[in-house]
Amino acid sequence: MMEKINPYIFRGYDIRGIYPTEINEEVAILLGKAFGSKVRENQETKCIIGHDNRLSSESLEKALISGIVSTGVDVISLGLCTTPMYYFACLHENIPAGIMITASHNPKNENGFKVALKLGENLKGQEIQDLYQFLLKEEFVEGTGTVSKLNIKDDYFNAIMKGLSFGNRRVKVVIDCGNGTTSPFAKELYQKFPIEVIPLYDVSDGTFPHHHPDPSVEDNLEDLKKKVIEEQADVGLAFDGDGDRVGIISNKGRFIPMDQYMIIMIQNIIGTVRKKAFLYDVKCSNALRDEIIKLGAKPIEYRTGNSYTKKGVHDLDLDFGGEFSGHIYFRDRFLGFDSGLYAGLRLVEVLSKRKESIEELLEGISTYVETPEIKIPMEDHKKFIVIQKLEEFCRKQGYSFHTIDGIKVLLDDGFALIRVSNTGPNITARFEAKDEETLTKRKGYFLDLLKQIEKKC
Secondary structure: OHHHOOHHHEOOOOEEEEOOOOOOHHHHHHHHHHHHHHHHHOOOOEEEEEEOOOOOHHHHHHHHHHHHHOEOOEEEEEEEOOHHHHHHHHHHHOOOOEEEEOOOOOOOOEEEEEEEOEOOEOOOOHHHHHHHHHHHHOOOOOEOOOEEEOOOHHHHHHHHHHOOOOOOOOOEEEEEOOOOOOOOOHHHHHOOOOOEEEEEOOOOOOOOOOOOOOOOOHHHHHHHHHHHHHHOOOEEEEEOOOOOOEEEEEOOOOEEOHHHHHHHHHHHHOOOOOOOEEEEEOOOOHHHHHHHHHOOOEEEEEOOOHHHHHHHHHHOOOOEEEOOOOOEEEOOOOOOOOOHHHHHHHHHHHHHOOOOOHHHHOOOOOOOEEOOOEEEEOOHHHHHHHHHHHHHHHHHHOOOEEOOOOEEEEEOOEEEEEEEOOOOOEEEEEEEEOOHHHHHHHHHHHHHHHHHHHHHO
16 A cells, blocks of 8 residues: 555645545555554543545545554544634644645645644654654554544634624625535524625535636636626635635726735724734735835745744744635734634725725735646656756856746846646646736746756756
């Protein structure tokens, strides 16, 4: 079995792959044994397990738990829950160790595991590779653990409600669950507030029949755009497959990039935060950096990946941070983990206290033209070599660039960002400029360059 495990499922932020060829019940049992052994090594006796609504998740949970209890670790099972509910449960119960079974926004035939051995932190980078090497050794401890169940929903809802205060304007909101794991929870939570809620695709279905549950991709939100216009709503909110990310549609049916969402939130909290500094990932527009500086605050650019950005916000003791894909972290009135439902409510709270629409709140910000994130399929073993060769090329050309995450070529009017995807066999690219003509040339030049480098690898 060890020889059959694809090492590339052990990725930068989590363990993720195709079910059942790469991720399956046998892998789950072995992961449970390795994880349970590590929990015991840390002198802990309990862990928390949750799963999303993918069709394979329940079966993987049973297998995972059987592996964990065989090491003598007691399992507290949340059953079906969003990833933020799982994060909250670990904090609420003060249990550092846990695994969330989810492939987040990946295609429906994939699944995976977000693993934690420290409170509030997912394993990432080398930590995941270390777990893989430990698993290969099969030096598992033995014991007899127990399994109990915990319903965390009410405590989680109360934690969200405690930190919110709405104004007099009754905001009309369309919420698109994409048939993902927020489906059983979103409408119930949002109806607890003085807002008008219009649900869309809120029946849980792990086949995601209406659209792929990734709100960072504009094409997935076409139905939400139409619904917002049809209902004359103030805002549309979309949530990803496991509920830790949010996407925004304005009252005019326009897709709002998450860096613009962050601008609205920073403008709103700048007067109350302890530290005038905000963290964002390398994919965000220079407009966000510009607005932070205009507000007299410090911009902090960081590598992509919620395991990293969340830890960065905590380690730097910031009140707010986020990333382009929709992971948002509030520590001013919340617990600092990424919750799509909570991030959406914070925007609705702002609108409830203002006369302006989302579009009006964004008037006057710096403007750039930009591409969406572009995915370039590439085999896992090759993509790292390509990025290395690209760095060598940029160095020879004398380009100004940094390597916070991949290669980001810094230009007077924007950037070219090319980086390895840590969630799938892809390289991702994103380009920004001050005008469409420059953007088209920039995009074409670097994408052609990538093709040339890949051919030589």
